[in-house]
Amino acid sequence: MARPLWSGSLSFGLVNVPVVLYSAVRDRGVHFSQLHEPDGSPIQTRRMCVLEEREVPWNEIAKGYEMEDGSWVLLSDEDLAAAAPRKSHTIDIEAFVEEREIDPIYLDRPYLLVPENESAARAYALLGEAMGDSGKVALGRFVMRAKEHLVSIRPRGELLTLTTMRFHDEVRADADVAAEIDVEAVPGSEQIENAIAIIAELEVPFEPAAYRDEHRAHLQRLIKRKQKGQKISVAPAVEKPKPKAAPTAPDLMGALEQSLARIRGESSGTGKKKAKKTRTSPPVPRQSGSSVKRPS
């Protein structure tokens, strides 16, 4: 069972609801340990005090902050909790905003908020009911793991989900990036229309489960083969098809027109359905070349 990452109360007006927070995601990646190559034994990371030249346990480690004069101030978790006592224990709902007003750039990590006990469950359900399907989310702030978070809270079924968000000064302006774009390279209107047509042809409803992490599966297969003592040829054993006639894009316009012709030819009038069908089919190894499934 997952362990809560934080517990405290969710405060809405003068209503306080004790809640606990769980991560809404778990890391499914393939994780490697460090090994000593010559003898294959595991590597341990030891925290050493450089003064005493000895390993120190976790409970002897403090958070250090370097002052301007080069001296260090050591803080404990309790000291940090005292910096914002209320925020460390309470998520204060400050406002309700339209969800679509929040640009996804602000979003960080998703969590599940759960009532701490039965007596909290009714007030918890009440907040969900009050937001209902209004399209509004609650905004608040709180402190977790010595970091303040702006959060948005939204109902999902009977649960409330919480997403940590970035503060406005943590989102960089895009002006530097925009300045890199060549203003002279103006695309023709026909080009843009073709690109829009391609987008329309490839449009499907968002079905997240249809996309699988094939790289993860790949690594897992590789580990299995290696475990059985098979050799891994560095040029992948599964012969990757050579980039299919490296989609010869003579020019941008040509590539756009050819793409459209291919997609339309392939789907023969049932564009969207076809696109969906291909996607839910069993994972094929990443096709090199175009994103258009297999030129027929």
Added chain:
Amino acid sequence: MPRSLWNGTISFGLVRVPVKLHTATESKSISFRERHVSDGAAIEHRRVCVAEDREVPHSEIAKGFEVSSGSYVMLSKEEIAAAEGPEAHVIDVEHFVDGQEIDPAYYERAYYLSPGKLGDEAYRTLHSALKTSGKVGIGRFLFHGKAHLAAVRALKDVIVLHTMRFADEFVNPRELEIAKADKQPSKLEIDTARLLVDQLVASFEPDAYENSYRAAVLGVIEQKARGEKIQAPQSQEQTGEGELLSALRASLEDDGHARKRRRPASGKPQPAGKAPRSSGGAPRSPKGAVRGRGRTRGEG
């Protein structure tokens, strides 16, 4: 000119758009270093071979996957790279979707894209097409040795890419123990709560929310540097079930308070070390139901 983190190509249809990836976000949290409590000395992380009990240089370290307790399969960098396949530098946009359909929980990190070499025209074509259609491209790509689902969409002037989580990374809420209410909220309670929601409706103005904790932590650091004692926080409170409606009504009447919180007093750092939340602290009932009226913190 911003440094790029990754160079590659967005492919959609037969069109290939050379792009560079730039970070769109940066953490502004105060960062700390590990120090030894007793002598204040720096802590160093050393890699030690367990068998030989000696520190080993980075060059002697390989990656291993633990197949069972204590038993590893060792993989070289080349073998791991082989799993990436030849398309490691392509963001393969497979579909386009309506952004409204994407649950925000899928969004992971945001990056700005700029055109790669000779890619300006293709970049601007894709930007215009995304912007005009309002759609979001969905594809997959490898970044930092991990496959990501990616969403590509247009901002006013640039294309932004979000790494996204795969569907199987989400925890099934059924795995959690979730306390159930023995009694659902009444209609009157819900109606009253809705009034309170309405009262707090605002438009999203990101800069109205300052990270005031940063200043508070700096305050504590200064206090500590002067050798002052830091006061510990108090425990939390809970609105009892029977008090739900009265708390809601009191919240509505407390309109001045609500209005104040709508546009949060920006950047007002809580004076560090100030006595946390007054309130005499009503005694906790066995069920932990404590009256939640102690909202007398500094800014109230």
